[in-house]
Amino acid sequence: MTDVLDRPETGLNLKVVGTRPDRPDGVDKVTGRATYGADFSMAGQLVGKILRSPHPHARILSIDTRKARALPGVKAIVTGADFPEQASQEMEGGEGAANIRDIAMNCLARDKVLYDGHALAAVAATSSSIADAALALIDIRYEVLPHVTEVEAAMAADAPILDESRFTTGLEAKPDKPSNIVSRMQLKRGDLAEGFAAADVIVEGRYTTPAVHQGYIEPHACVASWSADGQCQVWASSQGQFMIRTYCAKILGVEASDIRVTPAEIGGGFGGKTTVYLEPVALALSRQAGAPVKMVMTRDEVFRATGPTSGAVIEVKLGAKSDGTIVAADVVLKYQAGAFPGSPVAPGCMTALACYDVPNFLITGYDVVNNTPKVAAYRAPGAPISAFGVESAVDELAGKLGMDPIAFRLKNAVRDGVKAAYGPTYKNIGYVETLEAIADHPHYRVPLGPNQGRGLAVGFWFNVGGESTAAVNIVDDGSAVVISGNPDIGGSRASMAMMAAEVLGLPVERVRPIVADTASIGFSMLTGGSRTTFATGMAVTQAAQKVVEDLKRRAAEIWDVGIDQVEWANGSALCLDAARNKPDLTLAAIAAQSGKTGGPIGATVALNAQGAGPGFGAHLCDVEVDPETGRVTVLRYTAAQDVGRAIHPAYVEGQVQGGAAQGIGWALNEEYVFDAGGRMENAGFLDYRMPVASDLPMIDTVLVEVPNPRHPFGAKGVGEVPIVPPLAAVANAVSAAIGVRMHDLPLSPPRIRAAVDTL
Amino acid sequence: MSQLDFLAPTSAEEAARALAASGAEGRPLSGGTDLLVQLRSGRLKPGLIVDLKKIPGAIGIREEGGGFVIGAATPGAMLGEHPSLGRVWPGVVEAASLIGSTQIQGRASMAGNLCNASPAADSVPALIAARATCVIVGPSGRRTAPANEIAIGPGRTSLQPGEFVLEIHLPPRGRRAADAYLRSIPRTEMDIAVVGAGVSLALDADGVITEARVALGAVGPTVIVAEDAAAGLVGTRADDAAMASLDAAVRAVCRPITDKRGTADFRTKIAGVLARRVAGIAYARAKEQK
Amino acid sequence: MSKQHITATVNGDPVEFLSEAGATLLDALRDELGLTGSKEGCGSGDCGACSVILDGRLVCSCLVLAAEAEGRRVETIEGMAEGGVLHPLQRKFIEHAALQCGFCTPGLLVAAKALLETNPDPSESETRYWLAGNLCRCTGYDKVIRAVMDAGAELRQARVA
Numbered sequence A: 001m002t003d004v005l006d007r008p009e010t011g012l013n014l015k016v017v018g019t020r021p022d023r024p025d026g027v028d029k030v031t032g033r034a035t036y037g038a039d040f041s042m043a044g045q046l047v048g049k050i051l052r053s054p055h056p057h058a059r060i061l062s063i064d065t066r067k068a069r070a071l072p073g074v075k076a077i078v079t080g081a082d083f084p085e086q087a088s089q090e091m092e093g094g095e096g097a098a099n100i101r102d103i104a105m106n107c108l109a110r111d112k113v114l115y116d117g118h119a120l121a122a123v124a125a126t127s128s129s130i131a132d133a134a135l136a137l138i139d140i141r142y143e144v145l146p147h148v149t150e151v152e153a154a155m156a157a158d159a160p161i162l163d164e165s166r167f168t169t170g171l172e173a174k175p176d177k178p179s180n181i182v183s184r185m186q187l188k189r190g191d192l193a194e195g196f197a198a199a200d201v202i203v204e205g206r207y208t209t210p211a212v213h214q215g216y217i218e219p220h221a222c223v224a225s226w227s228a229d230g231q232c233q234v235w236a237s238s239q240g241q242f243m244i245r246t247y248c249a250k251i252l253g254v255e256a257s258d259i260r261v262t263p264a265e266i267g268g269g270f271g272g273k274t275t276v277y278l279e280p281v282a283l284a285l286s287r288q289a290g291a292p293v294k295m296v297m298t299r300d301e302v303f304r305a306t307g308p309t310s311g312a313v314i315e316v317k318l319g320a321k322s323d324g325t326i327v328a329a330d331v332v333l334k335y336q337a338g339a340f341p342g343s344p345v346a347p348g349c350m351t352a353l354a355c356y357d358v359p360n361f362l363i364t365g366y367d368v369v370n371n372t373p374k375v376a377a378y379r380a381p382g383a384p385i386s387a388f389g390v391e392s393a394v395d396e397l398a399g400k401l402g403m404d405p406i407a408f409r410l411k412n413a414v415r416d417g418v419k420a421a422y423g424p425t426y427k428n429i430g431y432v433e434t435l436e437a438i439a440d441h442p443h444y445r446v447p448l449g450p451n452q453g454r455g456l457a458v459g460f461w462f463n464v465g466g467e468s469t470a471a472v473n474i475v476d477d478g479s480a481v482v483i484s485g486n487p488d489i490g491g492s493r494a495s496m497a498m499m500a501a502e503v504l505g506l507p508v509e510r511v512r513p514i515v516a517d518t519a520s521i522g523f524s525m526l527t528g529g530s531r532t533t534f535a536t537g538m539a540v541t542q543a544a545q546k547v548v549e550d551l552k553r554r555a556a557e558i559w560d561v562g563i564d565q566v567e568w569a570n571g572s573a574l575c576l577d578a579a580r581n582k583p584d585l586t587l588a589a590i591a592a593q594s595g596k597t598g599g600p601i602g603a604t605v606a607l608n609a610q611g612a613g614p615g616f617g618a619h620l621c622d623v624e625v626d627p628e629t630g631r632v633t634v635l636r637y638t639a640a641q642d643v644g645r646a647i648h649p650a651y652v653e654g655q656v657q658g659g660a661a662q663g664i665g666w667a668l669n670e671e672y673v674f675d676a677g678g679r680m681e682n683a684g685f686l687d688y689r690m691p692v693a694s695d696l697p698m699i700d701t702v703l704v705e706v707p708n709p710r711h712p713f714g715a716k717g718v719g720e721v722p723i724v725p726p727l728a729a730v731a732n733a734v735s736a737a738i739g740v741r742m743h744d745l746p747l748s749p750p751r752i753r754a755a756v757d758t759l
Numbered sequence B: 001m002s003q004l005d006f007l008a009p010t011s012a013e014e015a016a017r018a019l020a021a022s023g024a025e026g027r028p029l030s031g032g033t034d035l036l037v038q039l040r041s042g043r044l045k046p047g048l049i050v051d052l053k054k055i056p057g058a059i060g061i062r063e064e065g066g067g068f069v070i071g072a073a074t075p076g077a078m079l080g081e082h083p084s085l086g087r088v089w090p091g092v093v094e095a096a097s098l099i100g101s102t103q104i105q106g107r108a109s110m111a112g113n114l115c116n117a118s119p120a121a122d123s124v125p126a127l128i129a130a131r132a133t134c135v136i137v138g139p140s141g142r143r144t145a146p147a148n149e150i151a152i153g154p155g156r157t158s159l160q161p162g163e164f165v166l167e168i169h170l171p172p173r174g175r176r177a178a179d180a181y182l183r184s185i186p187r188t189e190m191d192i193a194v195v196g197a198g199v200s201l202a203l204d205a206d207g208v209i210t211e212a213r214v215a216l217g218a219v220g221p222t223v224i225v226a227e228d229a230a231a232g233l234v235g236t237r238a239d240d241a242a243m244a245s246l247d248a249a250v251r252a253v254c255r256p257i258t259d260k261r262g263t264a265d266f267r268t269k270i271a272g273v274l275a276r277r278v279a280g281i282a283y284a285r286a287k288e289q290k
Numbered sequence C: 001m002s003k004q005h006i007t008a009t010v011n012g013d014p015v016e017f018l019s020e021a022g023a024t025l026l027d028a029l030r031d032e033l034g035l036t037g038s039k040e041g042c043g044s045g046d047c048g049a050c051s052v053i054l055d056g057r058l059v060c061s062c063l064v065l066a067a068e069a070e071g072r073r074v075e076t077i078e079g080m081a082e083g084g085v086l087h088p089l090q091r092k093f094i095e096h097a098a099l100q101c102g103f104c105t106p107g108l109l110v111a112a113k114a115l116l117e118t119n120p121d122p123s124e125s126e127t128r129y130w131l132a133g134n135l136c137r138c139t140g141y142d143k144v145i146r147a148v149m150d151a152g153a154e155l156r157q158a159r160v161a
Helices: A026-030 A066-070 A100-107 A128-137 A151-155 A192-197 A241-252 A279-289 A299-305 A345-352 A383-401 A405-411 A431-440 A492-504 A532-559 A587-592 A649-668 A726-738 A749-757 B012-025 B035-041 B076-081 B090-097 B110-115 B123-129 B227-233 B240-253 B264-288 C025-032 C088-095 C105-118 C124-133 C142-160
Strands: A046-052 A058-064 A074-079 A090-092 A097-099 A119-125 A139-144 A181-189 A201-209 A221-226 A232-236 A259-263 A293-296 A312-320 A326-338 A361-369 A452-461 A466-474 A480-484 A511-515 A566-569 A572-575 A602-609 A615-625 A632-642 A699-704 B005-007 B026-029 B048-051 B061-064 B067-071 B133-138 B141-146 B151-153 B164-170 B177-184 B195-203 B209-217 C003-010 C013-020 C051-054 C057-060 C073-075
Touching: A026 C088, A026 C105, A046 A128, A046 A279, A046 A299, A058 A119, A066 A074, A066 A128, A074 A128, A074 A279, A097 A100, A100 A241, A100 A279, A119 A128, A119 A279, A151 A312, A151 A326, A151 A361, A181 A345, A192 A312, A192 A326, A192 A361, A201 A383, A221 A279, A232 A241, A232 A279, A241 A259, A241 A279, A279 A293, A312 A383, A326 A345, A326 A383, A345 A361, A345 A383, A345 A452, A383 A405, A383 A452, A383 A726, A405 A431, A405 A452, A431 A452, A431 A615, A431 A632, A431 A699, A452 A726, A466 A492, A466 A532, A480 A492, A480 A532, A492 A511, A492 A532, A532 A566, A532 A572, A532 A587, A532 A602, A615 A649, A615 A726, A632 A649, A632 A726, A649 A699, A649 A726, A649 C142, A726 A749, A749 B264, B012 B026, B012 B048, B012 B133, B012 B164, B076 B090, B090 B110, B090 B123, B090 B177, B090 B195, B090 B264, B110 B123, B110 B164, B123 B177, B123 B195, B123 B209, B177 B264, B195 B264, B209 B227, B209 B240, B209 B264, B227 B240, B240 B264, C013 C025, C025 C051, C051 C105, C057 C105, C088 C105, C088 C142, C105 C124, C105 C142, C124 C142
Parallel strands: A046 A293, A232 A259, A326 A361, A480 A511, A632 A699, B005 B048, B026 B048, C003 C073
Antiparallel strands: A046 A119, A058 A139, A074 A119, A090 A097, A181 A361, A201 A312, A221 A232, A221 A293, A312 A326, A452 A615, A466 A480, A466 A602, A566 A572, A615 A632, B061 B067, B067 B164, B133 B141, B133 B164, B177 B195, B195 B209, C003 C013, C051 C057, C051 C073
16 A cells, blocks of 8 residues: 555644544454344344335236235235325435435335336235245236336337336427436537537547446345334434435325434445335334334345446547647437436536546436336446546547557646536646556556556546534543444544544544434434545534533633633643643543533534535556456556545545445446346346455555645545546556457456457 | 255165155255255255265265265365375366355365256366266165266256265376366356366377367356367377367357357357367376376 | 254354254354354355354355254354454454455454464465455455455464464
């Protein structure tokens, strides 16, 4: 690991932030004690299981549950009819807007099933085997309909239509026929035709990516308990306990305050746990059964019925002057949404050219429904897909111009003051620095052997802020508890504790971070969008600052001096009035007598954080291709990223390494494979083929720190940027190694061998 | 709900009787790495599982008459740990060691790999190239069959109701003879072979191939023994021309399907590539086996 | 459905439990014995989150029938720290930030312990191949591999001293 580069002087004398302490939840997680979704149980709980559609597209004619109900041990059966009717209603929810009716219909189908694996009915029984037997006794009659899984086939005029009431929005003329194209969006600047007319070199290509899954190792799981008085409890692993509360309340038509959601430890999410699948169903079963219900998905269910991200077609045309200035870009993005609207095509469009200062461009995006599982957010939703197309085209263009890929990108790089393609004007960005970090890295100069290739690609993510609540409470022994409402998905307890410790002047070991349930802390948006360290961290920091102000006030009261005579340093109050000759008052000393100075010491801050600084990364990948078998070996991988300030650098590196690894998997092997009948053929880890330890080299990271002035310690979100560049970095490396431009992911051995055979 | 029973008999005869009595409902269990997956997915709903591991000799390797006898439930990891098996039959050991992860190696057996009858089973081409034989126990006693007669189609075997494989026998090896196995997978580990190839060779004192056997996995409904390809190697020193004709002869006998793991065209091409590479490894090993 | 009575040794202690014939050792550990440190990520032996050591051999407990554990010795993540003192691997995982969500961690630790008991000085490549059956989606494996190799070095040092 390269040590932190370029730590600019900020005037902050940081003692905790930027160090690498042990994470506070580490011991529980290495001893097996941490309680994940499936690890929690209640006395008297029933086993809940879901019946899923074997058809990718069918009308449900009838569901007969009588035989299943008659089976001894069966305590409840629910179908879509057990949820109240919903109006189509867009609401702020997970990552971006969500339609509560669609979410409900994804949890339990109504009228139609829209993909293989779509949930139809659920059973709660006294044992797993009875629940299985009951599912087999549910009799469903279908009218099987033609289906469509691929995005361009779904856009075709003669495609089977998923929803006859849907007409494409965003077109100049109102369409007269229903369509699977939900919407079209466009971003534009300048004059495209003029731009291409001025270009000396033009490249044009059509790229494709398959649907891929987030691949968290923990399957979805929850326990739900609906009491006779209408008070509900849910224990679940997710990226947001408040998200679960909101969705369950809306889907079931109850008051949100009647549902208390306790976050379990989460075994990976990557965006895939930003919505509900089981929880409303488990609550409905519990209500009917009068007992708690536990539901745990199998891996097959996770693949067939939860969040992949879009398969897509990306068309890119770029034009540049012979000096390397990009003058025009035309990008078309067609993204699968799956069964219901809402692909990440909008962020795909907005990020597509975010790294480039282009005077003339048109970016067109299509959100397209098709008969595959409804997509869910996946780490920088939409951005890796458009970046794959754009960065491949940029690589090709640099090659045609005979320019070094870093020099070419630097020539066209966005910098502070440049208006981003998606609207705002950049400030305090560290993009150029990441490119320079790669150029300076020894990796860039390692000589390549035969059949080896090197690929570079860059990536961007907005990073978001948003609503968070945090409390800092001082214990009378001088230690502190930090309470927040964001599940710790990759070490955020550590960063929360560190920021509080920094402000309070305590050793980090004396700060205990807690992730609270929905009744024990105020609202917080879910863990996603790379927002937690930034936004919740800001709430924690401000709460700790309020506590420090209170501690100073109390010290002033004890000393009988004005508060302006008290300074807080190193966890103690200092009396500035030297004449008083007061010894410093430690936090513990003030806490011990808090009863005399106004009672318990603590502060809560609820805020809507603004000013998340956008993140940029540049990745460099070396591969070796076996031209006879088409197999790719990743030899070297280096990722540079502007992280603002690394609160806990080891976990920041971990985010970058993990994102890079997911991106490498996406590039090389991962994909949803559907048979002619529209059924997923590889719904298991064996044939889905995520990277294993022996598939990867060490992943070197360079943390560039261009601080974000809108965060107390300069932090920017870090989790999403690192999955944006790898698809193109790997593809550019493979293309260089074999001498053929690769346009389609995954870069599987058959595809590479076929490309080699064209030479 | 169907009833499922579990037995762990201490003799082969007892196991055979129990399996025979259960008819098509019974399933023998060795390492369980295929059986438990099939149970879990619901593809298989047996009424009886008979664990073979308590039968004397079911786990273990013994040298006999210059060859080796490998108990049916011997996990892959034990093959690699054996002091001489890997020297005499390196291809068989490397093929078995490719099955799954370290965890799978702690359980999975070659007999199970054989009787699961997947065309892509890694150890099977190597066993067939090695002319391994199986001791089969059934309600009417014991019989012996060559390894290539066990699988008769994907998931189907020639075993009769109540029969199970108790031992795998690897024959003795002369001097200047060796085997090798390679497979093609997209990742480095944890994948099912897209193509597998096992080659066993014997040479004379001048390094000329006197005996050759070539077996191909995942390019047909069962492992294909490429007779012409093997015959073409005999009399050569595995030179470039011999390798080129091996590649062509192997491609000529492949009858693969296109599925989620690879296309028919790709499998055929790769079979030729692997056969060449495996023959090269086996040849180099044989030259060193003095 | 008839249940079988099983006696086995788990983390050095005798245990007894009842098991349905189709239940796995993982089911028994989690549901009958309350040892939820072993995780189910796939139920098909492809992720390694349920790794345990059975009579000295690393296995996926989801691919072992509970009934097969009769009379046998099982070691799980819960037995790895001795008397409240973390095993060097556990300490190194925390020190190196080798876990993010932590779900695969118990399986990785059990597998790594089996590695270092078999091969006290593994190379990076040997470590990666040994652990190929333990999927981790968070870390990209970099820090995991470093932690295992560093723990190996510490254990070797301790043996010399």
